[in-house]
Structure formats: structure tokens, C-alpha cells
Amino acid sequence: MIRYIQTKLKFNKLNFHYSWVIMLVTFFTLLISSGIRSTSGLLIIPFEQYFGWNRAFISFALAINLALYGLLGPFSVALTNIYGARRVMIISLILLFLGTYLSSWMQTPVHLTILWGIIIGIGSGLTTQVLGSVIAHRWFSKHKGLVIGIFGASGSAGQLVFLPLFAKLLENHSWKFLIYIISCAALLTCILIFIFMRDKPNNMESLKQDPPKEVSNHVETGDNPFKLVFHSLRTSIHSKEFWLLSISFFVCGASTNGLIGTHFIPACMDCGSTEVYAAGLLSVMGIFDIFGTTLSGLLSDRFDNRWLLFWYYSLRGFSLILLPFVIGSSHLGIDIFVIFYGLDWVATVPPTVRLCNDIFKENGNMVFGWIMAIHQLGSAVATIYGGTLYTLTGNYIITFISGGLFCLLASFIVLRLNSPQKKIITT
Structure with missing residues (x-):
């Protein structure tokens, strides 16, 4: 029946071809994956209360999760080219299902590290x-930019949709109930991928016979994907620009996913806020993140991107320095912080x-994949850093202020980049 539906219905004849089905399935998959990953910040205090673990142990496991999330980015492209997006997505959701479901039986910090750190991190x-x-490059031509933007918004949308809902579930039920909910979501998404996802347009019989104009004419190269991944790294590490961008993006990851994404909710709760209220603040950041990223994209076409980064990191740094002084004393102050930090989050x-x-021309996308991996390494380091300092001091004052100072340092680092007209060709 599934095969009949997929091959006999002429989506392109109805001006609705299968590329849009692929877009919806991919968006939903990225949405669920983002929602599961964002749950970690909500579970820190429930794990502390239930198991008696300190925040440093929990932060260590979550740091491994963030590091693997970034480091696997370049290799996910290679795996997709070899095995296809459908298999990679199914394996990912199976790992997310196993990691979340089995965590209901964990007893030690080692179990937490294996399940939430390694298995969910890889997934x-x-x-x-x-x-x-x-996927956008394979399935879309005319609307490729639109689809990439939609996929890019999935991370913020996952945070926006799921955090308040999950926080409400935690308020009325145990953390294990939430675990069962998100594991079921992962399993249902896996089934959805199995039914509707296809690797390329030529996997669909109807599209092979009468391809719509929307489908891209993308053709795979014969190069070894894993070789290309390491080649881009090997050739770019000799460039000063690679390290300047990497250091600044390391700070970006540390100040977003590492400090705020992981420790903002516990910090708010330490100051007397409820978990639902704190999660709501983080979800509002997700709303403004969408607007901020879109506006930043428009500005990047019109202005010197080095100076854009200078202002983004500078303003983020001042915001973090002021955060400890408003988080427990001023609703207006924390509301302003949430709006501004959301606009600046992925800007x-x-x-x-x-x-x-x-700078790197044809190798730019692959080089960015490695810089993104370093971004997530910054997230991991900041997660451990924040949890350890909290265990030692009982608060986040030093954590947030030092994070702000590093952002100010990054704002001057990006000005050391060569002019965009001076391009580096890696060979």
C-alpha cells in the first residue's frame, strides 16, 4: 500500500510534488531531534534531586553530548553520501529512542554518560x-534557499515548541514520564521516516518518469566523502583565518548552548523561578532567534561581516556580564535580556x-563544518565549566561574567581577519 501511494500518486501533476513531502519529513525530524536535545537543561535539577548527583557530574555527561553533536556534523555528510539520508536519519532516531528510553533505568553517573552523553550525542x-x-541540495533547485532557511529554523522551533510543554509535564509528573514521552516521539518519527523518506529524486518512480522542475539536477561526485572531510581540515589548519574563526566560534558555542542553553533554566530556578517560567523564557529566546538570524543574514549581504561579528560578540558579552545582576531581582531586566539574547543567539x-x-571559496562549506564542530566543543567546555563552578561556589555569578569577558575578547579577535576581498584557496 505504501509503495502504491508513493509511486502512483502524481504529486507533480497536482502542483505538489514529493520534494515538499521530503521537506516536511526532514523538518519534523530536525524538530524532534532538537526538542530531545534541548530537554537536557530541564533534567539537571530533577536528576540532582532523584539521584543525589552533583551538577558537575551531570554537566560532564551533557558536555559529551554537545561535543559529539558538533564533531559528527562533517561526518554526517559523508555517511549520507555513502548510505543515504533515509538510513542515517533512521539510525539517528533509533539511537535517540534507545538513549532516552533506557535512561529510565539508569542508576549511576556512568549510565548517564553512556546514554545521554554518548548515545543521544551520536543520535x-x-x-x-x-x-x-x-537534503535541500538534492531535492530542491528553485526554492533551495527557502528550504535551507526552514531547516535552519527547526532548531529554534524545537526549543520553542517543546521546552514549555516538557516543563509543564515535569511540573505535574515525574521525569521518567517525560522520558517515555520523548522516547515515543523518537520512535514515531523513525516510523515516519521509514514510510515517506527517500534518498534522492530517482528513488521515486513517478519522479523518474515525469520529474518536476523543482527537483535539483544534483549529481554525486566520485570522490571519497571521508577523504574530502579530512582534506578540508588538513588544508585549512595552516590558515590564520581558520583559527581566528574557530576561536571566535568556540566562544559563540560556549556562550549559547554551553552556558545559556544548559545552565539558564537551573540558574533561574535557583533564584526562585519555576521550571515552567524559566523554560518559557528560553522558548521566547527561540522566537527572537528566528528573527535575529534572518536579519543577520540580510545584513551579511550588505556590510563587512567582520564588523557584524564584532558588534554581535560585544553586545553578547555585555549582556552576559549584566545577567547575574538582573536574573533574580528584575523581571523587566530578565525580559530585556531574553529578547536581546534571542536576537543575538545565532546571529x-x-x-x-x-x-x-x-575566504576558503569552494572548500568553505566543509571548513564551516569543522568550525561548527569547534563551536560545539566550546559548548561542551562551557557546560562542564558552569557545572563545576556551581558545585564549588553554589552560584553562576563567576560563570556568566567570565563568559561575557570571553565574548568581548572574541569581538576583537574577529577584527584580525583578512579583508573579505583577500581570499584563501586551499589546495
Whole structure:
């Protein structure tokens, strides 16, 4: 029946071809993966209360998760080219299902590290924005940019949709109930991928016979994908620009996913806020993140991207320095912080991507994949850093202020980049 539906219905004859089905399935997959990954910040305090673990142990496991999420990005492209997006996505969702479901039986920090650190880290790392870019490139031509933007918004949308809902579930039920909910979501998404996802347009009989104009004429190269991944790294590490972008993006990851994404909710709760309220604040960041990223993309086409990054990192740094003084004392202050930090959250990405493409030319996308891996390494380091300092001091004051100072340092580092007109060709 499934095969009949997929091959006999002429989506392109109805002006609705199968490319849009692929887009919806991919968006939903990235949405669920993002939602599961964002759950970690909600579970820190429930794990502390239930198991008696300190925040440093929990942060260590979550840091491994963030590191693997970034490091697997470049390799997910290679795996997709070899085995196809459908298999990679199914494996990813199976890992997310196993990691979340089995965590209901964990007893020690080692179990937490294996399940939430390694298994869920690998599962989420296989479904990153890089995978979305590959799928958009294969299935779309005319609306490729639109689809990439939709996939890019999935991370913020996942945070926006799921955090308040999950926080409400935690308020009324145990953390294990939430675990069962998200594991079922992963399993249902896996079934959805199995039924509707296809690797390329030529996997669909109806599209082979009468291809719509929307489908891209993308043709795979014969190069070894894994060889290309390491070649881009080997040739770019000799460039000063690679390290300047990497250091600044390391700070970006540390100040977003690492500090705020992981520790903002516990910090709010320490100051007397409820988990639902804190999760709602983080979801509002997700709303403004969408607007901020879109605006940053428009600005990156018109202004010097080095100066855009300078202002993004500078303003983010001042915001983090002020955060400890408003988080427990001023609702207006924390509301302003949430709006501004949301606008600035992923605003650094479009200028960084643009600089990678301007500097490294045809290797720009692969080089950005490695810089994104370093971004997630920064997230991992900041997650451990914040958890350890909290265990030692009982608060996040030093954590947030030092994070702000590093952002100010990054704002001056990006000004050391060569002019965009001076392009580096890696060979």
C-alpha cells in the first residue's frame, strides 16, 4: 500500500510534488531531534534531586553530548553520501529512542554518560543542520534557499515548541514520564521516516518518469566523502583565518548552548523561578532567534561581516556580564535580556558562513563544518565549566561574567581577519 501511494500518486501533476513531502519529513525530524536535545537543561535539577548527583557530574555527561553533536556534523555528510539520508536519519532516531528510553533505568553517573552523553550525542549529531543542507541540495533547485532557511529554523522551533510543554509535564509528573514521552516521539518519527523518506529524486518512480522542475539536477561526485572531510581540515589548519574563526566560534558555542542553553533554566530556578517560567523564557529566546538570524543574514549581504561579528560578540558579552545582576531581582531586566539574547543567539552564523565562503571559496562549506564542530566543543567546555563552578561556589555569578569577558575578547579577535576581498584557496 505504501509503495502504491508513493509511486502512483502524481504529486507533480497536482502542483505538489514529493520534494515538499521530503521537506516536511526532514523538518519534523530536525524538530524532534532538537526538542530531545534541548530537554537536557530541564533534567539537571530533577536528576540532582532523584539521584543525589552533583551538577558537575551531570554537566560532564551533557558536555559529551554537545561535543559529539558538533564533531559528527562533517561526518554526517559523508555517511549520507555513502548510505543515504533515509538510513542515517533512521539510525539517528533509533539511537535517540534507545538513549532516552533506557535512561529510565539508569542508576549511576556512568549510565548517564553512556546514554545521554554518548548515545543521544551520536543520535543528535547525525541529524544536524548540515544534513538538512544536503537534503535541500538534492531535492530542491528553485526554492533551495527557502528550504535551507526552514531547516535552519527547526532548531529554534524545537526549543520553542517543546521546552514549555516538557516543563509543564515535569511540573505535574515525574521525569521518567517525560522520558517515555520523548522516547515515543523518537520512535514515531523513525516510523515516519521509514514510510515517506527517500534518498534522492530517482528513488521515486513517478519522479523518474515525469520529474518536476523543482527537483535539483544534483549529481554525486566520485570522490571519497571521508577523504574530502579530512582534506578540508588538513588544508585549512595552516590558515590564520581558520583559527581566528574557530576561536571566535568556540566562544559563540560556549556562550549559547554551553552556558545559556544548559545552565539558564537551573540558574533561574535557583533564584526562585519555576521550571515552567524559566523554560518559557528560553522558548521566547527561540522566537527572537528566528528573527535575529534572518536579519543577520540580510545584513551579511550588505556590510563587512567582520564588523557584524564584532558588534554581535560585544553586545553578547555585555549582556552576559549584566545577567547575574538582573536574573533574580528584575523581571523587566530578565525580559530585556531574553529578547536581546534571542536576537543575538545565532546571529553570528550567517556572517561566519559568509566569511568561510569568501575566504576558503569552494572548500568553505566543509571548513564551516569543522568550525561548527569547534563551536560545539566550546559548548561542551562551557557546560562542564558552569557545572563545576556551581558545585564549588553554589552560584553562576563567576560563570556568566567570565563568559561575557570571553565574548568581548572574541569581538576583537574577529577584527584580525583578512579583508573579505583577500581570499584563501586551499589546495
